[in-house]
Amino acid sequence: MAVRALRKIGDPVLRRRADVVELTDLASPGFDGLVEDMVDTMRAEGGIGIAAPQIGESLRVAVIAIEPTSSRYPHMSAFPLTLFVNPRVTVTDPGEQGFWEGCLSVPNLRGYVHRPRAIRVNFEDAEGRSQWIDAEGFLATVLQHELDHLDGVLFVDRVRDTTKLATVENYAKYWMSNATDPTEI
16 A cells, blocks of 8 residues: 555654554454555565554554565564554563664664563454464564554663663664674564
8 A cells, every 4th residue: 555654753652552443443444554554664664563653543553574585684483474453462481581672663773672581462363353472582572562562662661771772873883793692673
């Protein structure tokens, strides 16, 4: 359909809790168009996930896809394009892991974020059927990062040590080669 303008940090839509999607709305052309716009925008921007608030729609919807040919994430297993409607996260392993994160809505910034190691996400699919996925490691971080957007939370809110915030340029220059795990989202 269309690539939409990304909402950036400072835009109020990124800081509010998104509205629940009524399952009766899933069959509407408007909802299909929203999902297509999200996918188009995510791919155009080189992302692996996007939430509806990032394109100005305050709805509890996110899409995630890690392509098998991703040069940005060659260490990651592919993750098929998945639509998450009204997702709910349950921590299944509270042990922490840390990764460098970035965000389409927070341009030119990276930060080191600690998150739970494993989660379960319950959600509805495009037909309104209940689904769930268990994730651990980097995929758990990707899911938590994207689904945080639905609660008005950005990765910068989760950075504990602000000395581990860096521009993309300085991340590559000073941190990437020194990181024990140079993975970033």
